[in-house]
Amino acid sequence: MAQRLGVAFPFLVLCWLSGVTGRLPQGKLSATDIYTVCMTNFLPYQTCVVGDTTPTNFSGYGSELFHRLAARMLWTYGQDYTFVCLDFIDVITDLVDPTGRCDVASSALLVSSQDQKSGIKFGYPDYHTGQGVMVYATSKKTNQWLFLAPFSWEVWVFLFVAAFCVGVFVQLVEKIMTPARTEGEEYEAGHVGYGHMVWSAGAQVVNASEPMSVVSIPSRIITFVWCFVILLIVAMYTGNAAAILTASNVDVAVQSIDDLRGQSWGAYVGTLGTMHRNGWFPTKIYDGGLVSETQFLEDLKTGVIQGVVWDFGFVDYITATSCNYVKVGGFLTEESRALAWWQNASDALISQFNGHVLDLEESTDLKHLHDTFIAPPPASCNEQEASQITKVTFREVSGLWIVLGATILFSLALAVISRYCWRPKLQPILTSTLAETFRKTGNSKGKPLVPTMPVDSFSAEMQHGVLDGKEV
Incomplete structure (x- = not known):
């Protein structure tokens, strides 16, 4: 075991008398010191085998963090420090034992007032986490109205209202622009009336109708924008429906820790103080460690307990790798994890390590370690419930309705101007002016460029939208 030299002065005197060169700037009191760094197997923070000291068998956040901190201290593995894997409870017990072997523990131990009172010294926090609720679910929800879930009810209402308005206004614009077409026998029989247009507009949403039969430019503008709106709406529905159908959609009765009141549920012994303060x-109390984790997972599965409150990183890892374990809500409490030193460790040494942890934090190296080792792996199944998938709301698609409404108003105004201003007044003037100009140009070359049709009769034909028996 490494020499525990927190009570420094007598040993410094001994080192000076014996001629041993001390390396105080590097945080050590003697060149012969080898510090024992204890680890514990605790997913996702650290993996190791209890009792093992082989350096290649240590993998995870705890070992990698200490390697980087030791490199900044100019320490070398095997010469200045070594790893040993112990059970979680043994690590905590050893740190408060004056005759123990652990100089420091690096497995992201929870900073707690209870452990501090027992004599453990904690360094600068290197990871912030909390406690989370986990439950076990086997059954699946059934919902006969799941097909409506992709959209909020406002979107469904406005979709049908929009289809009705498009049909009505397209037919109205057609009546204004081409009255001869909408007043024939087919119109009287109801084949191209308002009802037919409303049906065509609505059925186009599910591709159950032929495109609306329109001939005027304003009507075609409305139809084009409506088809664009349908394209986006269908794409949104398809994407959200696929996400809902592929969700695990598990049936979870517990939605928060308050739902566990009156039921059997467990928690880590080190968080009892926080639990009780929050009511x-x-x-059932678990003391931590691999045995406890295996036990409470089995208790959840067999129904001995209906829920457990545990480290959020562990909860994230388990729910990402097992479909039946479900995380409920977010953080219940906010906590920190840090290097844990034995009670007589040198404050100067702890201060140096704290400075290096802070350096790693400021350089984003610490965040990189979090993302690499602690962030949950890709989920083997989608643990998100269908009810938690965000629906498309009216606010998110309100821009489509604004564009559609503006298009209808613009097309209606264009139709009114064309029918009541352009054709009876402006078009005859422009036609007469152009005809006169072309006639003079043709005469100057000895031949007419346009027929000598009377302007008045030409304008009269155009006012009814028909020329030589054909629609214009």
Whole structure:
């Protein structure tokens, strides 16, 4: 075991008398010191085998963090420090034992007032986490109205209202622009009336109708924008429906820790103080470590407990790798994890390590370690419930309705101007002016460029939208 030299002065005197060169700037009191760094197997923070000291068998956030901190201290593995894997409870017990072997523990130990009172010294926090609720679910929800879930009810209402308005205004614009077409026998029989247009506009949403039969430019503008709106709406529905159908959609009765009141549920012994202060009283207490984790997972599965409050990183990892374990809500409490030193460790040494942890934090190297080792792996199944998938709301698609409404108003105004201003007044003037100009140009070359049709009769034909028996 490494020499525990927190009570420094007598040993410094001994080192000076014996001629041993000390390396205080590097945080050590003697060149012969080898510090024992204890780890514990705790997913997702660290993996190791209890009792093992082989350096290649240590993998995870705890070991990699200490390697980087030791490199900044100019320490070398095997010469200045070594790893050993112990059970979680043994690590905590060893740190408060004056005759123990652990100089420091690096497995992201929880900073707690209870452990501090027992004599453990904690360094600068290197990871911020909390406690989360996890439950076990086997059954699936059934919902006969799941097909409506992709959109909020406002979107469904406005979709049908929009289809009705498009049909009505397209037919109205057609009546204004081409009255001869909408007043024939087919119109009287109801084949191209308002009802037919409303049906065509609505059925186009599900591709159950032929495109609306329109001939005027304003009507075609409305139809084009309506088809564009349908394209986007269908794409949104398809994407959200696919996400909902592929969700696990598990049936979870517990939606928060308050739902566990009156039921059997468990928690880590180190968080009892926090639990009680918040009015939460677990019925089963687990002392931590691999045995406890295996036990409470089995208890959840067999129904011995209906929920457990545990480290959020562990909860994230388990729910990402097992479909039946479900995370409920977010953080219940906010906590920090840090290097844990034995009670007589040198404050100067701890201060140096704290400075290096802060350097890693400021350089974003610490965040990189979090993302690499602690962030949950890609989920083997989609643990998100269908009810939690965000629906498309009216606010998110309101821009489509604004564009559609503006298009209808613009097309209606264009039709009115064309029918009541352009054709009876402006078009005859422009036609007469152009005809006169072309006639003079043709005469100057000895031949007419346009027929000598009377302007008045030409304008009269154009006012009814028909020329030589054909629609214009």
